[in-house]
Amino acid sequence: MPSQPIDQFARELSPETRASVYQSTKTTHEKRTKLLFDQFADPNRLRTLAGEIKQHAIENLDTLLPQVEARLTGNGAKVHWASTAQGACEAVLRIMQARGATKLVKAKTMVSEEIELAHFLEGHGIEALETDLGEFIVQIDHDHPSHIVRPIIHKNRREIARSFEREGLGAYDDDPGTITRRARHYLRHKYLAADVGLTGANFVSAESGRIVLVTNEGNSRFCLAATKCHIALVGIEKIVPRDRDLAVLLNLLGRSGTAQELTVYTEFIGGPKSAAQPDGPEEMHVIFVDNGRTEVLASECREILRCIRCGACLNVCPVYRQASGHAYRSVYPGPVGAVLSPLLAGERFPQLADLPKASSLCGACNEVCPVNIPIPDLLLRLRQRAKEENVPSPGTPPMGAWALLASQPTAWRAALAGGRLMNHVPTKLIPVPALQAWAAQRELPAWRGGEFRKWLRQRRSR
Amino acid sequence: MSDDREAIFSRVRGALAPLRVRAPLPQYDTEIAVLRQVLAGRDLAELFGERIRKVGGLAFFTPAALVAHLRTGGRLHGYCDPVLWPGLAPHFGAGFQVETAFDRTRVDDYAFGITRAAGAIAETGTIILNDAATSCRLGALAPWVHVAVVERSSLFADLPQAVAGLGDDRNVVWCTGPSKTADVEGILIEGVHGPGEQIALVV
Ligand code: SF4
Numbered sequence: 001m002p003s004q005p006i007d008q009f010a011r012e013l014s015p016e017t018r019a020s021v022y023q024s025t026k027t028t029h030e031k032r033t034k035l036l037f038d039q040f041a042d043p044n045r046l047r048t049l050a051g052e053i054k055q056h057a058i059e060n061l062d063t064l065l066p067q068v069e070a071r072l073t074g075n076g077a078k079v080h081w082a083s084t085a086q087g088a089c090e091a092v093l094r095i096m097q098a099r100g101a102t103k104l105v106k107a108k109t110m111v112s113e114e115i116e117l118a119h120f121l122e123g124h125g126i127e128a129l130e131t132d133l134g135e136f137i138v139q140i141d142h143d144h145p146s147h148i149v150r151p152i153i154h155k156n157r158r159e160i161a162r163s164f165e166r167e168g169l170g171a172y173d174d175d176p177g178t179i180t181r182r183a184r185h186y187l188r189h190k191y192l193a194a195d196v197g198l199t200g201a202n203f204v205s206a207e208s209g210r211i212v213l214v215t216n217e218g219n220s221r222f223c224l225a226a227t228k229c230h231i232a233l234v235g236i237e238k239i240v241p242r243d244r245d246l247a248v249l250l251n252l253l254g255r256s257g258t259a260q261e262l263t264v265y266t267e268f269i270g271g272p273k274s275a276a277q278p279d280g281p282e283e284m285h286v287i288f289v290d291n292g293r294t295e296v297l298a299s300e301c302r303e304i305l306r307c308i309r310c311g312a313c314l315n316v317c318p319v320y321r322q323a324s325g326h327a328y329r330s331v332y333p334g335p336v337g338a339v340l341s342p343l344l345a346g347e348r349f350p351q352l353a354d355l356p357k358a359s360s361l362c363g364a365c366n367e368v369c370p371v372n373i374p375i376p377d378l379l380l381r382l383r384q385r386a387k388e389e390n391v392p393s394p395g396t397p398p399m400g401a402w403a404l405l406a407s408q409p410t411a412w413r414a415a416l417a418g419g420r421l422m423n424h425v426p427t428k429l430i431p432v433p434a435l436q437a438w439a440a441q442r443e444l445p446a447w448r449g450g451e452f453r454k455w456l457r458q459r460r461s462r
Numbered sequence: 463m464s465d466d467r468e469a470i471f472s473r474v475r476g477a478l479a480p481l482r483v484r485a486p487l488p489q490y491d492t493e494i495a496v497l498r499q500v501l502a503g504r505d506l507a508e509l510f511g512e513r514i515r516k517v518g519g520l521a522f523f524t525p526a527a528l529v530a531h532l533r534t535g536g537r538l539h540g541y542c543d544p545v546l547w548p549g550l551a552p553h554f555g556a557g558f559q560v561e562t563a564f565d566r567t568r569v570d571d572y573a574f575g576i577t578r579a580a581g582a583i584a585e586t587g588t589i590i591l592n593d594a595a596t597s598c599r600l601g602a603l604a605p606w607v608h609v610a611v612v613e614r615s616s617l618f619a620d621l622p623q624a625v626a627g628l629g630d631d632r633n634v635v636w637c638t639g640p641s642k643t644a645d646v647e648g649i650l651i652e653g654v655h656g657p658g659e660q661i662a663l664v665v
Contacts, residue, residue: 041498052485053488075632133645185570188569188655217656219654244626251495260517262517264517268628268633273593276593277593279598280599297473297474
């Protein structure tokens with residue numbers, strides 16, 4: 001039977017991976033709920049407010065972007081703009097070449113994955129090393145992250161231990177503590193030897209120009225303590241209007257993402273290091289990246305630009321839990337990815353048009369989203385778009401017969417009456433095997449087609 | 463590149479032009495983001511000590527207690543901010559080797575790093591470091607044990623207050639407990655790139 005690409009991925013997922021993805025997403029989700037609801041009188045009010053703040057920001061980017069540019073420049077940072085992935089990669093390369101730099105360490109930036117920066121830089125003889133433990137493992141395995149905040153949710157410790165052994169990071173040992181210690185030792189010397197530290201940004205305040213970065217491992221902090229040049233790759237939607245808005249958003253980000261009150265390291269970077277400080281970047285560059293975001297802004301789905309990449313919608317999603325992240329075939333998996341990835345894909349929209357359909361529209365993603373994005377509505381808008389653009393949809397049952405029935409009152413009436421036969425047909429005689437299997441497991445209620453019409457007629461005649 | 467700037471700005475303007483009304487900037491009381499139950503009626507230093515333990519850190523209220531902890535852990539070689547050292551040295555005594563300059567070519571030599579905090583947040587058990595107060599970024603990050611000396615008078619009650627008090631420092635970092643990861647099978651491991659022990663000495 002033909003099916004959507006996402007279904008094929010889900011089917012091929014090993015039971016072991018599925019079980020671990022299911023278990024860890026479920027645990028994080030439950031902890032998150034407890035933390036939010038035990039501590040705040042009205043967490044839903046907090047979510048709505050955060051959504052309003054971000055919605056204001058994205059609908060006022062025309063004034064906020066120039067404002068943030070002026071602030072950053074005033075703080076001593078250099079601001080760059082990149083329309084496309086290629087442009088962003090080249091901007092990084094230019095900065096590196098101007099410094100004669102050949103080594104870069106990066107701390108989790110999803111934009112760099114989006115623009116495939118590491119690959120591009122390697123082609124120009126530059127080492128670009130991931131420093132987040134999970135991302136590092138993804139990199140040495142030439143794999144892809146499968147979750148926004150838990151990149152290796154699909155891997156177990158034995159696979160990781162084998163990779164470390166292969167890379168010469170020590171004899172096979174699958175103790176997570178040992179794995180972490182080995183990465184610590186290896187990576188700290190990489191930071192110290194690197195010329196440039198590249199990061200993303202969780203938020204940028206238009207009021208102060210402060211870039212806010214959160215990590216648990218402290219890797220972004222290490223990048224900004226060891227290197228002399230900082231490059232921040234920032235999607236244009238990361239702006240928040242004021243510093244005070246950060247308190248609301250930070251309160252939600254840690255809780256929603258990893259069920260922590262606050263992420264371990266929260267950095268507020270207002271510019272290059274102060275003169276008296278011995279460590280850290282003397283030079284700071286901020287590259288604002290569009291790469292399809294302005295198209296999203298122009299679309300009916302602009303609310304998705306509020307996303308703060310917490311991963312809560314992945315953790316709660318029954319489809320993500322079964323399919324895992326690679327099934328989404330893009331940098332952003334899960335419900336957020338089902339909206340964002342096809343939108344950012346530009347002309348490749350049809351290739352990812354199955355993603356918005358991989359949802360039961362249960363609404364859980366909207367309910368957990370810290371910025372209250374109506375993901376199910378956006379999925380419907382994208383389904384509509386796929387339909388309008390005539391994107392083929394393998395595996396969708398043909399609805400022609402249904403459409404015919406539903407548009408012809410006489411045919412409809414006849415079908416309703418005929419349906420009564422169903423009450424007398426033994427399961428064995430159902431002509432479609434799949435339907436037969438389905439019906440064998442269930443007690444169908446008696447067919448009552450036509451009852452409503454009868455009721456309505458009687459009511460009218462009264 | 464300046465072409466990119468113009469192109470992005472014009473696409474943004476084009477995208478927003480059809481909006482008849484723009485979402486307003488919400489006005490709100492930051493009280494909404496405060497854990498009032500946690501804070502109610504508490505002494506901030508005491509609450510901070512409790513909260514930092516909750517996130518896997520430690521708080522000491524006397525130098526002697528800190529020194530005893532370091533000794534028990536066998537952490538005898540470390541770095542200390544030169545401004546703090548004269549005050550702390552008498553508590554350390556024999557057996558410790560403390561440097562007041564951090565040599566980045568020997569990061570693994572230091573078992574502890576003692577730096578000055580710019581403040582702390584009671585509500586979350588967070589230590590605040592910045593470029594002005596904290597003598598060296600690496601000294602607070604590379605050693606297994608980081609000790610931040612926090613003055614009681616610099617304690618913020620909650621997150622919104624701490625944001626309001628960011629000041630004009632170019633680089634502020636909030637540290638909430640030890641560096642950690644749960645990347646490998648969701649198992650919590652402390653001390654990934656930064657300290658495995660995050661300690662506050664409240665004075
Ligand atoms: S869409 Fe919402 S829940 Fe999903 S990652 Fe983004 S902010 Fe988090």
